[in-house]
Amino acid sequence: MISPHALELAQTLVRMNTVSHHSNLELIHFIRDHLASLGVASRLTFNADKTKANLFATLGEGKPAGVILSGHTDTVPWDGQEWTTDPLGAVVRDGRLYGRGSADMKAFIGVALSQAGQFLHSDAPFAIHLAFSYEEEIGCFGVKELIADLRDAGVRPLACIVGEPTSMVPAIAHKGVYRYKCCVRGKEAHSSLTPHSVNAIEMAARVVGRVRDMAEGFERDEPRFEGFDVPFSTASVGQFHGGIADNVVPRDAEFRYEFRDLPTANAAQMQAEVVAYARALEPAMHRVAPQAGFRFETICEIPSFLGSKDDEVTRLALRLSGEPQTTLVAFGTEAGLFKNAGIPTVVCGPGSIQQAHQPDEYVSLEQLARCEAFMAGLARSRSLG
Numbered sequence: 001m002i003s004p005h006a007l008e009l010a011q012t013l014v015r016m017n018t019v020s021h022h023s024n025l026e027l028i029h030f031i032r033d034h035l036a037s038l039g040v041a042s043r044l045t046f047n048a049d050k051t052k053a054n055l056f057a058t059l060g061e062g063k064p065a066g067v068i069l070s071g072h073t074d075t076v077p078w079d080g081q082e083w084t085t086d087p088l089g090a091v092v093r094d095g096r097l098y099g100r101g102s103a104d105m106k107a108f109i110g111v112a113l114s115q116a117g118q119f120l121h122s123d124a125p126f127a128i129h130l131a132f133s134y135e136e137e138i139g140c141f142g143v144k145e146l147i148a149d150l151r152d153a154g155v156r157p158l159a160c161i162v163g164e165p166t167s168m169v170p171a172i173a174h175k176g177v178y179r180y181k182c183c184v185r186g187k188e189a190h191s192s193l194t195p196h197s198v199n200a201i202e203m204a205a206r207v208v209g210r211v212r213d214m215a216e217g218f219e220r221d222e223p224r225f226e227g228f229d230v231p232f233s234t235a236s237v238g239q240f241h242g243g244i245a246d247n248v249v250p251r252d253a254e255f256r257y258e259f260r261d262l263p264t265a266n267a268a269q270m271q272a273e274v275v276a277y278a279r280a281l282e283p284a285m286h287r288v289a290p291q292a293g294f295r296f297e298t299i300c301e302i303p304s305f306l307g308s309k310d311d312e313v314t315r316l317a318l319r320l321s322g323e324p325q326t327t328l329v330a331f332g333t334e335a336g337l338f339k340n341a342g343i344p345t346v347v348c349g350p351g352s353i354q355q356a357h358q359p360d361e362y363v364s365l366e367q368l369a370r371c372e373a374f375m376a377g378l379a380r381s382r383s384l385g
């Protein structure tokens with residue numbers, strides 16, 4: 001059974017609207033004040049306009065190093081979704097806690113917070129760090145600031161547990177998510193005078209074709225990474241806009257695309273290939289219109305994650321969850337960023353990704369109880385592995 005205190009904290013967090021484009025400061029201040037009541041200070045790092053913050057706190061100050069419990073405070077929106085319950089209601093019904101962010105991933109944060117007193121007075125040889133970020137859902141922007149702040153402050157965590165919903169099965173790999181926008185500037189003309197124009201849609205389409213060719217190449221040639229639903233890297237174009245009339249050669253076109261690269265692949269190289277292909281088209285465009293060309297914007301770059309069965313933190317997560325083996329997940333998380341900062345990391349949290357981002361999102365109380373037992377076990381741990 002989940003304790004009333006942990007459930008109440010999870011409900012309190014769900015009731016706060018922290019959709020990614022909103023401020024998360026109400027929630028961050030609530031956590032800061034809760035920790036302050038235990039005598040624990042929080043480090044906050046803000047976004048540029050100070051409307052959002054990450055929170056980092058250490059329970060067990062003075063111990064040589066600590067294990068991070070990492071969660072993001074933002075949620076996806078629910079516009080247009082058919083909910084039968086209030087997304088901010090945090091209603092408990094039929095053994096489930098309903099609400100936006102219940103599974104992804106406020107319940108994890110609530111349970112972690114409910115154990116703060118235990119972590120504080122634990123005899124474990126390591127401290128517990130709480131690391132709660134903003135803007136994970138739109139590109140892991142907050143946690144990049146948080147990790148940079150830790151580096152600058154000389155904090156060197158031992159390990160990290162990212163509490164994304166894995167049904168409490170420790171996950172040691174996921175693909176990366178790299179999204180870009182390509183804006184194409186051509187030169188308009190009456191469509192009877194095409195030689196004097198640069199057709200932005202047609203130029204964009206050539207690059208789109210290249211992305212498609214690359215996707216087919218991954219499927220054909222890439223060494224398989226077994227365990228993923230799609231065991232090779234993928235590429236796809238998600239949006240395409242351009243053109244104003246049938247008889248006007250379009251001046252502008254724009255498309256957005258993504259790569260989901262295997263942990264063994266290299267998304268930077270993929271993007272470089274697209275850019276190089278586009279650049280090679282530009283000289284011909286410039287002969288008609290010097291201002292024509294391609295402009296690329298990065299939307300988000302979330303690195304893939306590859307942990308290890310042999311990492312102490314993975315063995316710890318297996319022991320605490322009681323699961324016999326690790327898994328892989330299909331979604332992106334902050335894990336690759338922690339790992340790339342030199343911190344051994346595992347992903348393990350309550351609830352299922354099946355319910356995340358969906359109408360009537362929920363996390364079962366059974367999962368919450370398992371998460372609470374995991375955390376209580378962590379507080380009682382005598383060693384990491």
Ligand SMILES: [Zn+2]
Pocket residue numbers: 072104105136164165
């Ligand atoms: Zn999430």
